[in-house]
Amino acid sequence: MTAMRPRYRLRSVTPFAALLPMALTVIVAYVGAALWTLKVSFTSSRTFASDNFVGLAQYERLFANERWMLSLHNLAVYGLLFVLACMLIGFLLAVFIDQNVTGEGVLRTIFLYPYAMSFMATGLVWQWLLTPGNGLEQALQQLGFRDVQLDWIIDQNMAIYTIVIATVWQASGLVMAILLAGLRGIDPEIWKAARLDGIPKWRVYLSIVVPMLGATLSTVFLLLAVAVVKLFDAVVAMTQGGPGTASEVPAKFIMDHLFLRSNIGLASAAAVVLLVPVLALLAPYIYARSRAKGRA
């Protein structure tokens, strides 16, 4: 027995040793940086971090700032549309491929392909496509639709929707891939039973398959929600927040104030505000996961 002990100890230490680098990265780089940001947000820091604490002054300034409020509004509109559209389109594509269509491999690649491109490249491509007098508008006009006008990207009220279009085009392929994996994991016996009972296919999807995909769907939702909060590159590539400030988003506000405007105090306050919805999204997810674990 005494000879076994060191080996047993070693065995229990190994996983911790393997996890240590990742744990350190998370604690130092993520949690540490988040705490540092929180601290800076209470100071009057400009180009450099200072220790001159000013309480909530940066937050007051932030919420008196029209551009910030507009950014939050845009983020809400964008987030809602982006998540809904991605999940709907991604789900329909996954169901479509799940019908054992011929050329599944090719189609899957095509649908997933946009995801291999960076948001920057996606943004540039769509900017070219949507520029008035160019791209899509020109193509449609040459096809004979002379009255077609596609000027959303330079329209105050529509610019944010062009960003929804471009990013949905990019991200729905990923949603499809994840949901397809989920669909393939559904027990074929369920389909057989449903067929015997004469239940229409759409009904099986809605009432049986979707509830069974709960965990997968929540993963997809989380991925998309994080993408919403960090939306930045696509806006920079497509509209630069314009026309005017019409398509500004919070991440761009933070980056502008961090570097261009040398005001890391205000930028940190904005970053902290942006962290709140992320935590609000994450908390129920983690809670549900731990509950599920407890039950098992």
Add this chain to the structure above:
Amino acid sequence: MVHAYRMALAAGLLVAGACSHSAHAGQAAGPTAEVIHWWTSGGESAAVKEIAQAYRAAGGIWVDSAIAGGDQARAVTINRIVGGNPPTAAQFNTSKQFLDAIENGMLNNVDALAARQGWDKALPEAIVNVIKVKGHYYALPLSIHMQTWIWYSQAAFKKAGIAKEPATVDELFAALDKLKAAGIVPLAHGGQSWQETILFSSMLSSVGGKQLYLSVLRDRDQRAIHSDAFKKVLLAYKRLQSYVDAGAPGRNWNDATAMLISGKAGVQIMGDWAKGEFSNAKMAAGTQYGCIPGLGPDAPYLIQGDVFVFPKTSNPSVLKAQELLGNVAVAPATQLAFNRLKGSIPPRSDIDASTLDLCAQKGVQIMKDKARVVGVTEVYLTPDQNGALQDVLTAFWNTRMPVETAQKNIAAALRD
């Protein structure tokens, strides 16, 4: 090496320290200068090569750290200073961009150079105010750009029947109306917030005049911002928007200049860097395109420019490199060669500018009248205030914001 030594001497570059160095440069490596800058376009990189050449000719080793984009380059410089691995020298704009670095004691001063060259007298006040903090000079001015030149296409003016170059604000609007009637895009504009700020600065200086310009931007006087005179400036700025084509939003400034070159548009208000586009298209100043420095005989001349700053160090070999680079960069020959390629004018008034182009010479002439010279928005405002002002201006330009709201928002943006 002897040859280079003589050439450098002839150009009047050398002081004692640098002199002994270049003599030894044959055996031992000279002082190494790593310089961060964002002069990456065609004309700009040719210009910075002139400084690099002169530095090499003086016996130094030039390490070029060109980083595309001013924001990016400045972020790298600041990060490297904070991280304890600063470059020998770095480019900034003549503005408050490096004020925080000065106040945190992160830059070496260049007082010796300034005293020897008499910067107090030789440099325009708008520049001295930015680079001299608490009695010490912290940056070396390299160039002066003028931000609000009014460029026009001679062909477009002819087609629209405009015989005379507009000399007042009213004449400018009359010319824009005529261009519109002739089916030409009157004002070539790129709808990005910094370009809208240029249009605003142009209107503030020529409609409002020097006094209002300084009370709004330098003194940030709330009463001036709420005044009727300033309201008139904002309305003139907004009026310009009716002369812009629908495709303007997001357009780059050089694409707007291209509209003048192709004759599609008549007028563009832009800094003198636009000149590079005209000369690339083989157009001649005076006959094919015109340049108006401002409206009215004493219209303010809005300057900005580039400087080198020297991050703090006590390493003797880096100090030597900083000193040598400073001496090289202020030499008249270097300054002239640099500014000719860049389209700007030398900051020192005692440099013979007769070899510069027509528009630059107009500028040099105006610069002699110190009362006309003021800085651009960035000279008076912190990057943060300047950004907040830009946000209001671009929102006012692009939406139906009432002018009173714009006044109120500008007042708020400049308050703290």
